[in-house]
Amino acid sequence: MKALKLLIPIILAGFIFFSCGDGVVDPIDDVPTDLAINQYEDGKIELSWIYINPSDADTISFYVARKVGDQIWYENGWGANGNYGFNLDEETTSIIDLIPTDDTLVYAYKVRFWNHTTERFSNYSETIAYFSPFTSPTDFVSAQLSQEEQFISWQDNCIGEDGYKVDRKIGNGDWVKEYKILPANATDFLDNVTLFDSLSYRIYPYTGISRSERLEGNVFNSLAAPSNLETTILDVNKLRLNWQDISIGEDGFYIDKKIGYQDWQLDYAVVDSNTITYIDDFTLQCATMQYRVRAYKGVYSSNYSNIDTTNVILGLVGSTLTPGNALDVAIADWNVLHRTAYVADNYAGLTLIDCINPSQPLYMNSYELADRTLSADVIDNFAYVATQNSANTQGQISKVDIADELNPVLISTIYTQGIPKDIIVYGDFAYIAEGVNGLSIYYAASSLFFESNYPLSDARKLFFYSQYAFVANGLNGLSIIDVLDSNNPFQVSAYPTSGLTNDVYVENGMAYLADGENGLTILDISDINDPIEISQLETGGFAYGVCTEDSYVYLIDKENGLFVIDASNPVSPYVLGFLAMDTEPVSIQQSGSYVYITDNEGLKIVQVKP
Structure with a gap:
C-alpha cells in the first residue's frame, strides 16, 4: 500500500508532462454531426450540420474545410478573399456555397470547431460531398472471359472521388453492399462468378459518406461463347466454318446464318459438343454470307461468337x-x-x-x-x-x-x-x-x-x-x-x-x-x-x-457501293450481297459474269456470277 501511494504522484506527473509538454494540445473528440448537403438552386448548395455545445461557459466557432476535385483540402477558408467558411459563430450551422451544380467535379466538405475558452480544435466531422448528376458513371459493359469470370467495366465521369463501390446481388437474393471497394478513377474489375448465375451490379463513386447516383447492370453468366469464328470458301457452293470451343460441359452448338440483308436464320444448324467445324452447302448466284455460333446446354446458351462475313462469288x-x-x-x-x-x-x-x-x-x-x-x-x-x-x-x-x-x-x-x-x-x-x-x-x-x-x-x-x-x-x-x-x-x-x-x-x-x-x-x-x-x-x-439480268438487280450507291438484289419476287426484293466501295461509283454495265463500274478512280470489274 505504501508503494502504491508513492507511484500515484509519478503517474500524475507523467500525465501532466505528456499533455502539456512541447506545446502539444490534444484535439477535442466531440465533433459536429448529422452533416447534410442539398442543392439549394442552380449554382448553389447548402451544407448543414448539428453541434450542441455542452458548456455554456465555452465559446466556439466553426471552420469548414473544402476540397474541389483532385485539389488539396482548404482548411482555413476559401473563396475570393480566402475567408469563406472561416471562423463561423456558434449560431451558424449551415452555409451556402456557390459552385457549378452541373459539373463533373466532386465538392467535398468537413467541419470542425474551435473552442476559444480551451483554445483547442475539435476533430473533423465525417466528410460529405456534392455529386452532380454529371458525375454518375455510365456505359455499363460486361464481357465474359470464361465460365468463371466476368469483366465489368464502365465510364468514369467524375473527378475527385475517394473511390468506387460496387454492390452485387445474385438472382433474387439480397444486395451485398460494398461488395467491392475500388480506388479513385476505377473503370473496371474482374468478378469471379458461377455458371448460370443471374447477377446484378450497382456501381457508384463515393467520397466520405456521399455518393453519386448508381449505375445498374445485369449479367447472366452462361456458357463461354465460341471465339475466332472464320469461314473458308471451298468452292462456289460450299463453305467451311471453324471456331474455337472455350466452353465446358456444353451439349452442342447452334449456328445462325444470314444472307445479304435478310433476317438471321436462327438455329440454321446444330452440331454436337466439342465440335469446332461445319460445312455449309448452298446454291446462290452470289451472296454476302454471315454466320455466328453459340454454345448451349439444356435451355441455356452462351453469347454469340464474333460474326464472320464472307462474299461468295462477289468481289x-x-x-x-x-x-x-x-x-x-x-x-x-x-x-x-x-x-x-x-x-x-x-x-x-x-x-x-x-x-x-x-x-x-x-x-x-x-x-x-x-x-x-x-x-x-x-x-x-x-x-x-x-x-x-x-x-x-x-x-x-x-x-x-x-x-x-x-x-x-x-x-x-x-x-x-x-x-x-x-x-x-x-x-x-x-x-x-x-x-x-x-x-x-x-x-x-x-x-x-x-x-x-x-x-x-x-x-x-x-x-x-x-x-x-x-x-x-x-x-x-x-x-x-x-x-x-x-x-x-x-x-x-x-x-x-x-x-x-x-x-x-x-x-x-x-x-x-x-x-x-x-x-x-x-x-x-x-x-x-x-x-x-x-x-x-x-x-x-x-x-x-x-442494270439487271434474270431478276438480279445490280445497283450502285454513290455513298456505299454495289448492291446485288434478288428481285425474283419484285414485290419483296432483298439485298443478296453487298460490296462496300470507298470511291463514288457513277455508272454500271453488266456483261457475262461481271459488272463494270466507273468511279472517280477509273474502272472496277466485279464478279457477280460463277
Whole structure:
C-alpha cells in the first residue's frame, strides 16, 4: 500500500508532462454531426450540420474545410478573399456555397470547431460531398472471359472521388453492399462468378459518406461463347466454318446464318459438343454470307461468337486507273478473245480498256475529243460518244470508227440541242438524254443528223425497249416515250417518284429505277400506259446506277457501293450481297459474269456470277 501511494504522484506527473509538454494540445473528440448537403438552386448548395455545445461557459466557432476535385483540402477558408467558411459563430450551422451544380467535379466538405475558452480544435466531422448528376458513371459493359469470370467495366465521369463501390446481388437474393471497394478513377474489375448465375451490379463513386447516383447492370453468366469464328470458301457452293470451343460441359452448338440483308436464320444448324467445324452447302448466284455460333446446354446458351462475313462469288477482281475522270462505260464483247470497255473519261476523251482478263484490265489508249466526254455506246464497229464544252449549254455527238481500236477514226460530228448526259444507239438512231432539253433523237446509220426532240425537265439516263425510250427524269421520276415514229415522239405515260431518278433499266415487264435517296424503286410496266409502283428497297445512301439480268438487280450507291438484289419476287426484293466501295461509283454495265463500274478512280470489274 505504501508503494502504491508513492507511484500515484509519478503517474500524475507523467500525465501532466505528456499533455502539456512541447506545446502539444490534444484535439477535442466531440465533433459536429448529422452533416447534410442539398442543392439549394442552380449554382448553389447548402451544407448543414448539428453541434450542441455542452458548456455554456465555452465559446466556439466553426471552420469548414473544402476540397474541389483532385485539389488539396482548404482548411482555413476559401473563396475570393480566402475567408469563406472561416471562423463561423456558434449560431451558424449551415452555409451556402456557390459552385457549378452541373459539373463533373466532386465538392467535398468537413467541419470542425474551435473552442476559444480551451483554445483547442475539435476533430473533423465525417466528410460529405456534392455529386452532380454529371458525375454518375455510365456505359455499363460486361464481357465474359470464361465460365468463371466476368469483366465489368464502365465510364468514369467524375473527378475527385475517394473511390468506387460496387454492390452485387445474385438472382433474387439480397444486395451485398460494398461488395467491392475500388480506388479513385476505377473503370473496371474482374468478378469471379458461377455458371448460370443471374447477377446484378450497382456501381457508384463515393467520397466520405456521399455518393453519386448508381449505375445498374445485369449479367447472366452462361456458357463461354465460341471465339475466332472464320469461314473458308471451298468452292462456289460450299463453305467451311471453324471456331474455337472455350466452353465446358456444353451439349452442342447452334449456328445462325444470314444472307445479304435478310433476317438471321436462327438455329440454321446444330452440331454436337466439342465440335469446332461445319460445312455449309448452298446454291446462290452470289451472296454476302454471315454466320455466328453459340454454345448451349439444356435451355441455356452462351453469347454469340464474333460474326464472320464472307462474299461468295462477289468481289472485286480487277481495276485500273484511267487518265481522266471515268463517267460512263460501254462494253463490247466482240468474241471470247476480245472484250473492251469504252470509258467516257471526261477531259481525257474516250479511253479503251482491254478486259479479256478481268483480273488484269489493261489500258489501251485514249481518243481525245475537243470537249468533256460524258457518255458512250458501242454498236458493231462504231463508238457513239457524247461530249460537252463546259463553256456552253450545248454538246456534240461523235461517231467514231473503232474497227482498229488502236487507231480510232472520226466519221461524223453533230451539235446537240442540250447537254448530252447519256447516249443509247438502237437500230438507225441515237437517243440522247439532254438534261433540261429532254429527249433528242438523231439519225446515226451514216452521217449524224437531228431528227426530233421531246421536251422533259431533267433527262439523265435512258433505256430502250421495244418502241419505247424509258427516261430517268430526275425529280419527275420516269417518263416513257414512244419513239416508233422518230419524227414524232410522244409521252405514253410517266410515274413521278418521291426520289431523284438517276437511272433506269427494264426487264420482264418491270422498270428498275436507281432512285436517289429512295434506293431501288420497282415499277410494274406490263400496262405501258399505267406504270404502278410495287416496291422500294432503301440502300442507305444515294442510288445512282442500275442494270439487271434474270431478276438480279445490280445497283450502285454513290455513298456505299454495289448492291446485288434478288428481285425474283419484285414485290419483296432483298439485298443478296453487298460490296462496300470507298470511291463514288457513277455508272454500271453488266456483261457475262461481271459488272463494270466507273468511279472517280477509273474502272472496277466485279464478279457477280460463277
